[in-house]
Amino acid sequence: xxxxxxxxxxxxxxxxxxxxxxxxxxxxxxxxxxxxxxxxxxxxxxxxxxxxxxxxxxxxxxxxxxxxxxxxxxxxxxxxxxxxxxxxxxxxxxxxxxxxxxxxxxxxxxxxxxxxxxxxxxxxxxxxxxxxxxxxxxxxxxxxxxxxxxxxxxxxxxxxxxxxxxxxxxxxxxxxxxxxxxxxxxxxxxxxxxxxxxxxxxxxxxxxxxxxxxxxxxxxxxxxxxxxxxxxxxxxxxxxxxxxxxxxxxxxxxxxxxxxxxxxxxxxxxxxxxxxxxxxxxxxxx
Amino acid sequence: xxxxxxxxxxxxxxxxxxxxxxxxxxxxxxxxxxxxxxxxxxxxxxxxxxxxxxxxxxxxxxxxxxxxxxxxxxxxxxxxxxxxxxxxxxxxxxxxxxxxxxxxxxxxxxxxxxxxxxxxxxxxxxxxxxxxxxxxxxxxxxxxxxxxxxxxxxxxxxxxxxxxxxxxxxxxxxxxxxxxxxxxxxxxxxxxxxxxxxxxxxxxxxxxxxxxxxxxxxxxxxxxxxxxxxxxxxxxxxxxxxxxxxxxxxxxxxxxxxxxxxxxxxxxxxxxxxxxxxxxxxxxxxxxxxxxxxxxxxxxxxxxxxxxxxxxxxxxxxxxxxxxxxx
Amino acid sequence: xxxxxxxxxxxxxxxxxxxxxxxxxxxxxxxxxxxxxxxxxxxxxxxxxxxxxxxxxxxxxxxxxxxxxxxxxxxxxxxxxxxxxxxxxxxxxxxxxxxxxxxxxxxxxxxxxxxxxxxxxxxxxxxxxxxxxxxxxxxxxxxxxxxxxxxxxxxxxxxxxxxxxxxxxxxxxxxxxxxxxxxxxxxxxxxxxxxxxxxxxxxxxxxxxxxxxxxxxxxxxxxxxxxxxxxxxxxxxxxxxxxxxxxxxxxxxxxxxxxxxxxxxxxxxxxxxxxxxxxxxxxxxxxxxxxxxxxxxxxxxxxxxxxxxxxxxxxxxxxxxxxxxxxxxxxxxxxxxxxx
Numbered sequence: 001x002x003x004x005x006x007x008x009x010x011x012x013x014x015x016x017x018x019x020x021x022x023x024x025x026x027x028x029x030x031x032x033x034x035x036x037x038x039x040x041x042x043x044x045x046x047x048x049x050x051x052x053x054x055x056x057x058x059x060x061x062x063x064x065x066x067x068x069x070x071x072x073x074x075x076x077x078x079x080x081x082x083x084x085x086x087x088x089x090x091x092x093x094x095x096x097x098x099x100x101x102x103x104x105x106x107x108x109x110x111x112x113x114x115x116x117x118x119x120x121x122x123x124x125x126x127x128x129x130x131x132x133x134x135x136x137x138x139x140x141x142x143x144x145x146x147x148x149x150x151x152x153x154x155x156x157x158x159x160x161x162x163x164x165x166x167x168x169x170x171x172x173x174x175x176x177x178x179x180x181x182x183x184x185x186x187x188x189x190x191x192x193x194x195x196x197x198x199x200x201x202x203x204x205x206x207x208x209x210x211x212x213x214x215x216x217x218x219x220x221x222x223x224x225x226x227x228x229x230x231x232x233x234x235x236x237x238x239x240x241x242x243x244x245x246x247x248x249x250x251x252x253x254x255x256x257x258x259x260x261x262x263x264x265x266x267x268x269x270x271x272x273x274x275x276x277x278x279x280x281x282x283x284x285x286x
Numbered sequence: 287x288x289x290x291x292x293x294x295x296x297x298x299x300x301x302x303x304x305x306x307x308x309x310x311x312x313x314x315x316x317x318x319x320x321x322x323x324x325x326x327x328x329x330x331x332x333x334x335x336x337x338x339x340x341x342x343x344x345x346x347x348x349x350x351x352x353x354x355x356x357x358x359x360x361x362x363x364x365x366x367x368x369x370x371x372x373x374x375x376x377x378x379x380x381x382x383x384x385x386x387x388x389x390x391x392x393x394x395x396x397x398x399x400x401x402x403x404x405x406x407x408x409x410x411x412x413x414x415x416x417x418x419x420x421x422x423x424x425x426x427x428x429x430x431x432x433x434x435x436x437x438x439x440x441x442x443x444x445x446x447x448x449x450x451x452x453x454x455x456x457x458x459x460x461x462x463x464x465x466x467x468x469x470x471x472x473x474x475x476x477x478x479x480x481x482x483x484x485x486x487x488x489x490x491x492x493x494x495x496x497x498x499x500x501x502x503x504x505x506x507x508x509x510x511x512x513x514x515x516x517x518x519x520x521x522x523x524x525x526x527x528x529x530x531x532x533x534x535x536x537x538x539x540x541x542x543x544x545x546x547x548x549x550x551x552x553x554x555x556x557x558x559x560x561x562x563x564x565x566x567x568x569x570x571x572x573x574x575x576x577x578x579x580x581x582x583x584x585x586x587x588x589x590x591x592x593x594x595x596x597x598x599x600x601x602x603x604x605x606x607x608x609x610x611x612x613x
Numbered sequence: 614x615x616x617x618x619x620x621x622x623x624x625x626x627x628x629x630x631x632x633x634x635x636x637x638x639x640x641x642x643x644x645x646x647x648x649x650x651x652x653x654x655x656x657x658x659x660x661x662x663x664x665x666x667x668x669x670x671x672x673x674x675x676x677x678x679x680x681x682x683x684x685x686x687x688x689x690x691x692x693x694x695x696x697x698x699x700x701x702x703x704x705x706x707x708x709x710x711x712x713x714x715x716x717x718x719x720x721x722x723x724x725x726x727x728x729x730x731x732x733x734x735x736x737x738x739x740x741x742x743x744x745x746x747x748x749x750x751x752x753x754x755x756x757x758x759x760x761x762x763x764x765x766x767x768x769x770x771x772x773x774x775x776x777x778x779x780x781x782x783x784x785x786x787x788x789x790x791x792x793x794x795x796x797x798x799x800x801x802x803x804x805x806x807x808x809x810x811x812x813x814x815x816x817x818x819x820x821x822x823x824x825x826x827x828x829x830x831x832x833x834x835x836x837x838x839x840x841x842x843x844x845x846x847x848x849x850x851x852x853x854x855x856x857x858x859x860x861x862x863x864x865x866x867x868x869x870x871x872x873x874x875x876x877x878x879x880x881x882x883x884x885x886x887x888x889x890x891x892x893x894x895x896x897x898x899x900x901x902x903x904x905x906x907x908x909x910x911x912x913x914x915x916x917x918x919x920x921x922x923x924x925x926x927x928x929x930x931x932x933x934x935x936x937x938x939x940x941x942x943x944x945x946x947x948x949x950x951x952x953x
Contacts, residue, residue, distance in 0.1 A: 015426055073374070096377050118545075119303070120545075120546035120547075120588060121547065122554060130577075211436075212436060213470075216557065231453070239443055247440055254434050254437060258432030258433060258434060259433070261432060262429065262432035509725065512684055512723075513723060513729045515684055516682060518717075519742060519746045520746060527731070606732075
């Protein structure tokens, strides 16, 4: 664990990603402190620009953009983390089982993973959401989890396969440990960094797809999430009417959060695969 | 050969899975959306139209579920997707048919371009490891993979369309120009394609650069690369013939695997630009609750992805002699 | 030491050694500083000589080999010493300067042909690209066929991919490739380790024969001391990045003077003779990023003395053999007989 923390500190990208994540975490935890006010409150002060009273201006409905943005952090992080977590659990279950069970089970699970992987996710989720007249966040999360686990399962299966024949696992088997014990207490701890990388990747996928859905109007349009803000901005032709801040800022937040996940994901990829780390150059005498 | 047969089998299997999912969704979702939907339609459509929708979706209250499934499969095989609800009585195939060329042109070309350029940049970055290129570009591209497709599209519209009205920001072409193979139309099409293409290119290229770079880094540590150095081969030949040619193989597989994600982003880009492709039509269909069109479009998108995967597999078989030998 | 000028500095083939390695040092950059992989190694190699280098995993023998051939890559690098080949110091030369030496004068055979041959090119194509790179004047196809026949592989396999050949054939193809320009020196990094015992021996016999026919020198790295001792003229035993013992093969084999060499020999059972209990060498190799003061082998040595942990022994000359052991330091009046 200390090695992990040290590795994060040394990796510039990870540090940047972590910093951004912590910022949004703060916004999610205490939105009322940072931006007091009701994001949904409609006022007659419509489409105002940046001012002292409204830091980022107002929407076409007179809502304060800054308040909305800060309050939007919580649903965004919630969706990303919850979907990411469940998707990762599925990835681990299916990927590691396939690798460890081997034989027919491996073939079947592998085929299943590949099929789910190839089917394009957004159109599928759009179609699913399209059948429901009323859209809720839980449906969206379920759809994200169901479509987002396959890439991770493949990766984890690869790593589990390469670890499977290592001596320490053989030793455990010889000791007489049960298979489930071996998987949970011997195999998984060695895959920690890859599992974390997968979680971050799943979180990234979730936030991008979820905001895409909300942008299309298929999320819950009554919550104030960044994607929904963009939906309303598009709906009210913000770009064409000069509402640049309204159109740009929520997307910027999604982009920043996405970037944070991407940077951390990349960092953990490097940690689990030392070959990818920056190469040291030796001072050669000549 | 056996490799290709396996991939062909996979193609057929996944196609069947997609068809089944398409059929299953309306029938198996909780809250019985089918009945709810039919109820909503009753107020709007007459008997013939209702019948058309029912047959398109494979809903026949007189048949068992399995019977409906079979007739649905039969309909798909004969390209009988029924008629659109929102634009009754236009057949679904017409609507979809006009949209396909636009998407093929925009998304197809841009994705392939992004892959090729990204792969080239990734190889060079890996080759010059530790140099300036490798320290600056990869982090930049990592950031790129975190950007949402539609936001990049919106930003491009903002900068190049509204603040500085240089490029057209909506539709596939200028509707004052007559459609056809004339230079005005083609020019207009290309002009309208620039921003959407840029959006897709900018967001998707990062993934290709990174995966190629990472694969190359592993390949460069292989013995045969050291051997190539020992033989005194010129640097560029080593990079291309020994490193890149071997690295591109897992990359192609990765390309096939992430196509689903790229297509998803393309759907959003089309929507933002009101570009008359398959993605745009899909969102329109959802907004209009035009389920026959929705279903058909989903199938079309899935089949397109599956075909691309198959194509990538064929190219892999061509490039990698190990797949051609019997297992 | 600064690299000498590119032009040969009066190299006389009959008088001067083919290769002269002096104080060669290779280090690896690690998170905790640098690790010393090769520590001031020096030796000479004459024309047509077969030199074996043996040692356990991690002793630095492969690193030494690649260091001489200038095939190291980051984080490893040469930090001192020289490797003078035909009068020219290879250390510090640029890739372009090394071009004239690579393959045409020094070629390489690696451990696993499956890993050392490009999997997506035919054998013939891999021969062709080096012939082309060096602007070989004569007929490329004819030369390729010629070297394949030299190693006993049917030239029809020039059209095969590496994975289509058996292990032995692949290894021979690699050797054929190494012979394309009839180089003066072929360095071999454990070329037989991936083969079974029978194939190993037949390959070694073939290598020795080729050497007799064509007259090239060989530096042969292996962990299998008994295998190389049948074929090499001289032997170097390496430990912890340093030379432990260096001398004529017969001498080192019959009367090993360094306790490590003796331990290595004792670890191999004799196929004839009485059954004896197998002796290993207990302990593990030293950490090269933080080498112990004094002799590197002291922790595992059955004949360790108090002086051994204080100062590292130099190479002492005993009966035409160089040994890095205080037992043989000049002035050591009584040294125990090392069992053979």
